[in-house]
Amino acid sequence: NAGVMQNPRHLVRRRGQEARLRCSPMKGHSHVYWYRQLPEEGLKFMVYLQKENIIDESGMPKERFSAEFPKEGPSILRIQQVVRGDSAAYFCASSSPDSREQYFGPGTRLTVT
């Protein structure tokens, strides 16, 4: 049973470009969460999705950031027109509908140059 998968593991973008981060939840998990971790800081919640639905996006910046979890395929976190302050590790976690235990993927480390 594969764990949570994220790709790419490392992503370098120039200012103004777009970043797309992908997350495949564990088998049997239909809930996906995205968190951001700045260097030397804790994890901050961004968005919670279920298949085809955004449940809670209270942690998402109002502009440039969007997320989706389509019926088929991975969840995608999209950052448009990246700025240096977007440089961080982005972690995805998943859980099953009947459990609160969240299991994390290896993260995508985004560097904006």
Added chain:
Amino acid sequence: GENVEQHPSTLSVQEGDSAVIKCTYSDSASNYFPWYKQELGKRPQLIIDIRSNVGEKKDQRIAVTLNKTAKHFSLHITETQPEDSAVYFCAPLNTGTASKLTFGTGTRLQVTL
């Protein structure tokens, strides 16, 4: 939202000693209390959790104790080993109103030989 604090922020112990990390939270309705371990450059890993109807839970060298009245819970690691060196995060959750984890500020544990 939930306010979460951890103490201490850094902790250095000698191999074989015990380590205790305390997490204080604000939402009295929180009912799920996990602890995550994050090694440098790695994903957060769920190491132990406790539900509000239980006061203590133990798993080999790791234990968690909960004091709901005082709104704090603690991670106990006995017989520490160098591989316990990591940053530890608590993330209390009120499963009735939220699914997102609110992480504490983290405690950096260093186990020295």
